[in-house]
Amino acid sequence: MQRPGVAARFLAVTLNVQGLAQPHKLQTLLDWAADSPAQVVFLQECHRAESVWQWAEAQLGAKPAWRGQWFYTPGTGSSQGCLVLVKPSTILQGAPRCSCRQRGPRGGCCG
Incomplete structure (x- = not known):
């Protein structure tokens, strides 16, 4: 029997x-990920040492449109940046609760 709320x-x-x-x-x-059937999308090799959201907001003049949770790790050297997108309808047990306003010590969400 499947528990309520469990995919x-x-x-x-x-x-x-x-x-x-x-x-x-x-x-x-982000538009592709929103339309994708995937609940979680990992974007590897973003090549951004700083926060992807802050950078994109500065370049676009507006915050990127994504309503779910996201987690960013800037990385080091030539392996810079992994962005994890979680759809709003997806609940990850044990995942830290964070928003775009909570940033880790290197600019990543939930550090």
């Missing part, structure tokens, strides 16, 4: 985005 299936997708030099590329990926 029978879980789908995650991981993409190597080969950098986010163009701020509109991030918004295109």
